[in-house]
Amino acid sequence: MSMVCIQRRERFSAAHQLYNPNWSEEQNEAVFGRCANKHYHGHNFSLIVTVKGRPNPETGFVMNLFDLKQLIRVHIIDWVDHRNLNTDVPFMQGKMASTEVLAIEFWKILKPLIQVDGPGLYCIRLEETENNFVEYYGEEA
Amino acid sequence: MSMVCIQRRERFSAAHQLYNPNWSEEQNEAVFGRCANKHYHGHNFSLIVTVKGRPNPETGFVMNLFDLKQLIRVHIIDWVDHRNLNTDVPFMQGKMASTEVLAIEFWKILKPLIQVDGPGLYCIRLEETENNFVEYYGEEA
Amino acid sequence: MSMVCIQRRERFSAAHQLYNPNWSEEQNEAVFGRCANKHYHGHNFSLIVTVKGRPNPETGFVMNLFDLKQLIRVHIIDWVDHRNLNTDVPFMQGKMASTEVLAIEFWKILKPLIQVDGPGLYCIRLEETENNFVEYYGEEA
Amino acid sequence: MSMVCIQRRERFSAAHQLYNPNWSEEQNEAVFGRCANKHYHGHNFSLIVTVKGRPNPETGFVMNLFDLKQLIRVHIIDWVDHRNLNTDVPFMQGKMASTEVLAIEFWKILKPLIQVDGPGLYCIRLEETENNFVEYYGEEA
Amino acid sequence: MSMVCIQRRERFSAAHQLYNPNWSEEQNEAVFGRCANKHYHGHNFSLIVTVKGRPNPETGFVMNLFDLKQLIRVHIIDWVDHRNLNTDVPFMQGKMASTEVLAIEFWKILKPLIQVDGPGLYCIRLEETENNFVEYYGEEA
Amino acid sequence: MSMVCIQRRERFSAAHQLYNPNWSEEQNEAVFGRCANKHYHGHNFSLIVTVKGRPNPETGFVMNLFDLKQLIRVHIIDWVDHRNLNTDVPFMQGKMASTEVLAIEFWKILKPLIQVDGPGLYCIRLEETENNFVEYYGEEA
Numbered sequence: 001m002s003m004v005c006i007q008r009r010e011r012f013s014a015a016h017q018l019y020n021p022n023w024s025e026e027q028n029e030a031v032f033g034r035c036a037n038k039h040y041h042g043h044n045f046s047l048i049v050t051v052k053g054r055p056n057p058e059t060g061f062v063m064n065l066f067d068l069k070q071l072i073r074v075h076i077i078d079w080v081d082h083r084n085l086n087t088d089v090p091f092m093q094g095k096m097a098s099t100e101v102l103a104i105e106f107w108k109i110l111k112p113l114i115q116v117d118g119p120g121l122y123c124i125r126l127e128e129t130e131n132n133f134v135e136y137y138g139e140e141a
Numbered sequence: 142m143s144m145v146c147i148q149r150r151e152r153f154s155a156a157h158q159l160y161n162p163n164w165s166e167e168q169n170e171a172v173f174g175r176c177a178n179k180h181y182h183g184h185n186f187s188l189i190v191t192v193k194g195r196p197n198p199e200t201g202f203v204m205n206l207f208d209l210k211q212l213i214r215v216h217i218i219d220w221v222d223h224r225n226l227n228t229d230v231p232f233m234q235g236k237m238a239s240t241e242v243l244a245i246e247f248w249k250i251l252k253p254l255i256q257v258d259g260p261g262l263y264c265i266r267l268e269e270t271e272n273n274f275v276e277y278y279g280e281e282a
Numbered sequence: 283m284s285m286v287c288i289q290r291r292e293r294f295s296a297a298h299q300l301y302n303p304n305w306s307e308e309q310n311e312a313v314f315g316r317c318a319n320k321h322y323h324g325h326n327f328s329l330i331v332t333v334k335g336r337p338n339p340e341t342g343f344v345m346n347l348f349d350l351k352q353l354i355r356v357h358i359i360d361w362v363d364h365r366n367l368n369t370d371v372p373f374m375q376g377k378m379a380s381t382e383v384l385a386i387e388f389w390k391i392l393k394p395l396i397q398v399d400g401p402g403l404y405c406i407r408l409e410e411t412e413n414n415f416v417e418y419y420g421e422e423a
Numbered sequence: 424m425s426m427v428c429i430q431r432r433e434r435f436s437a438a439h440q441l442y443n444p445n446w447s448e449e450q451n452e453a454v455f456g457r458c459a460n461k462h463y464h465g466h467n468f469s470l471i472v473t474v475k476g477r478p479n480p481e482t483g484f485v486m487n488l489f490d491l492k493q494l495i496r497v498h499i500i501d502w503v504d505h506r507n508l509n510t511d512v513p514f515m516q517g518k519m520a521s522t523e524v525l526a527i528e529f530w531k532i533l534k535p536l537i538q539v540d541g542p543g544l545y546c547i548r549l550e551e552t553e554n555n556f557v558e559y560y561g562e563e564a
Numbered sequence: 565m566s567m568v569c570i571q572r573r574e575r576f577s578a579a580h581q582l583y584n585p586n587w588s589e590e591q592n593e594a595v596f597g598r599c600a601n602k603h604y605h606g607h608n609f610s611l612i613v614t615v616k617g618r619p620n621p622e623t624g625f626v627m628n629l630f631d632l633k634q635l636i637r638v639h640i641i642d643w644v645d646h647r648n649l650n651t652d653v654p655f656m657q658g659k660m661a662s663t664e665v666l667a668i669e670f671w672k673i674l675k676p677l678i679q680v681d682g683p684g685l686y687c688i689r690l691e692e693t694e695n696n697f698v699e700y701y702g703e704e705a
Numbered sequence: 706m707s708m709v710c711i712q713r714r715e716r717f718s719a720a721h722q723l724y725n726p727n728w729s730e731e732q733n734e735a736v737f738g739r740c741a742n743k744h745y746h747g748h749n750f751s752l753i754v755t756v757k758g759r760p761n762p763e764t765g766f767v768m769n770l771f772d773l774k775q776l777i778r779v780h781i782i783d784w785v786d787h788r789n790l791n792t793d794v795p796f797m798q799g800k801m802a803s804t805e806v807l808a809i810e811f812w813k814i815l816k817p818l819i820q821v822d823g824p825g826l827y828c829i830r831l832e833e834t835e836n837n838f839v840e841y842y843g844e845e846a
Binding site for chain 4: 287290332342
């Protein structure tokens with residue numbers, strides 16, 4: 001059978017701040033504007049994980065979406081939902097809490113956990129608002 | 142002409158926390174769960190304002206939606222967007238930052254500002270996530 | 283059985299212009315801004331029709347939604363879809379092509395056509411953009 | 424404090440069929456068309472429950488939405504999700520599996536379970552497709 | 565002119581069941597959980613067909629979307645809408661009724677029917693719920 | 706750092722007409738149907754611009770989305786919003802006002818304006834209705 005991409009959406013609500021600690025407050029405000037607010041702001045994030053592989057002829061599945069859902073919840077959502085991305089999330093320590101960086105970190109966590117007949121994790125899509133989105137396809141893309 | 146309801150949606154992204162300072166931390170966590178996170182979490186809020194009145198025969202408008210948009214932006218969105226609802230918003234000081242209370246406070250601000258041929262402000266709808274919504278129709282409803 | 287409200291959404295795409303022919307061009311632009319553009323602009327409108335009545339125990343239906351869909355398409359959508367609301371639509375001749383006025387005219391057309399066990403047509407909701415909506419509940423509301 | 428309406432959306436996927444066993448197959452097909460298909464069809468239903476009451480000043484909540492979510496899941500979703508509404512759901516036995524009737528049955532189940540400072544359950548909204556919706560406000564509405 | 569991808573969405577509502585007849589009931593339930601329900605469940609599916617080609621300079625079209633809509637309706641939607649994907653659909657006989665397999669079968673049907681200046685059918689996207697999606701790009705992808 | 710795609714959505718409402726002036730009226734109607742209406746029709750367009758590049762380690766950004774928003778608004782939205790795409794838009798003069806052609810013209814305008822560490826503008830996606838979409842990836846794609 002040919003390759004198929006399957007996708008699962010999970011959601012989380014988190015606070016964050018765009019702030020570079022190596023810069024002055026003025027520089028942060030000049031670059032990040034209101035996103036640098038020191039008391040934080042927040043979003044409902046929508047995370048869409050794409051997995052690429054061959055459907056198993058016994059199940060018709062590239063991967064059971066129930067298993068994919070569980071992986072995403074245990075390894076991502078439980079760590080970021082109703083959290084502050086700058087202060088509460090171990091894998092974001094010392095990193096800029098931008099949507100781009102979040103997507104890359106989510107990829108690093110999920111990539112080794114997803115085993116299918118084919119390339120496996122293919123894309124991390126992260127929607128921050130109804131207008132701002134990010135997609136990451138891994139280092140080689 | 143008869144009454145028509147017009148509605149305008151505006152959006153904002155904010156951090157908040159559900160936390161009663163008169164309670165112990167344990168009590169807060171028991172009632173509010175993850176929403177009590179002391180480093181805050183956040184949402185993309187969607188605010189829908191309904192105004193009820195008679196369309197003006199010269200314009201076909203109950204009220205110019207451009208004017209309604211400006212009123213909502215100047216008097217609400219500019220105060221809450223990319224803010225922390227617990228610490229940064231004057232009209233939320235000393236109040237629980239629940240969606241219910243937010244809707245009531247937004248009503249109090251907008252009610253006197255909207256003048257149309259008819260009852261004027263009719264409903265404040267606030268969507269916190271894709272699943273949780275609140276509607277407030279004023280004290281007499 | 284008790285009253286239930288059923289709702290059907292239909293969509294149409296149309297051009298229009300907000301322009302009062304009794305006013306000067308300057309006055310039109312001052313009030314309607316870009317909406318007064320003499321070459322027109324347009325929208326994807328979403329029309330939601332609400333009918334209130336008692337479900338028939340034989341069918342479980344207030345009204346067959348297939349019939350409601352046909353009524354809306356024949357009496358509204360076919361007249362406004364891919365049309366110019368100012369120049370092509372008989373029932374809008376001599377009227378301001380605002381969303382408010384459209385909703386009232388749609389009500390007048392559909393009200394006598396919907397016969398159910400109960401009040402019948404209850405609300406016309408018209409969504410002009412993802413942020414601007416109008417609702418009309420009839421003359422007595 | 425004044426009354427506020429809070430709303431919670433839950434979703435379920437189910438099979439059903441519109442078929443009156445007292446009628447001939449021809450009559451069923453004439454009235455229900457493709458919805459009478461004897462091998463069933465199905466939908467992703469979206470259920471929005473509205474509860475009306477006064478916010479508690481200690482919590483800012485009409486009712487904890489986490490508790491409302493649990494009530495809806497235990498008493499409704501667990502009984503209908505990934506089920507056949509005609510054959511698998513005890514409270515639908517002997518009833519037409521229309522959206523109208525479903526909404527009324529959901530009301531009967533939830534009404535006595537929701538206790539708030541105010542009228543409590545106020546509306547059951549059920550969305551069957553992106554175009555077909557039903558709302559039920561109880562027997563007295 | 566350069567290649568452009570055009571996309572058309574069509575929707576259908578269907579019942580299905582994930583069940584491998586070569587397995588015991590226990591094995592089916594272990595793998596497919598509630599999706600194995602022998603009385604079926606169902607979904608509102610959203611099908612997005614992507615066609616890639618060069619726009620014709622006379623029309624500005626890669627392909628008239630009206631023609632694409634008709635092709636999809638006649639060759640796919642009419643066969644699956646308000647049907648049971650396990651029992652009623654000739655091209656699914658003897659196959660697992662998973663979203664992956666559906667997407668592959670839809671591709672096989674549409675691929676030879678779409679003739680444009682360029683590669684033609686490029687992607688079949690199938691959305692089963694608001695959270696579960698599948699994309700198929702053909703055998704060589 | 707690896708390549709990331711960032712996306713920004715902006716919206717506009719415009720009138721247009723599909724009409725080839727080298728053809729007879731009959732031929733236009735035969736090919737374009739209702740889209741050839743000489744008084745125009747219109748849509749709410751949704752434009753999603755994708756930019757591909759490496760996130761800057763100081764900001765975590767491929768490009769500040771605020772800057773991308775400004776570029777899109779100044780160079781595209783201000784020229785097409787509440788305009789007639791056939792008569793009011795300089796860069797559409799003498800071209801078919803199809804969604805395909807619009808996407809190509811938007812690409813030509815934005816491509817040289819977007820400078821990032823990487824390929825820059827990667828995709829123009831244009832949604833004309835909730836069912837009809839176009840994507841353009843540049844001449845080499």
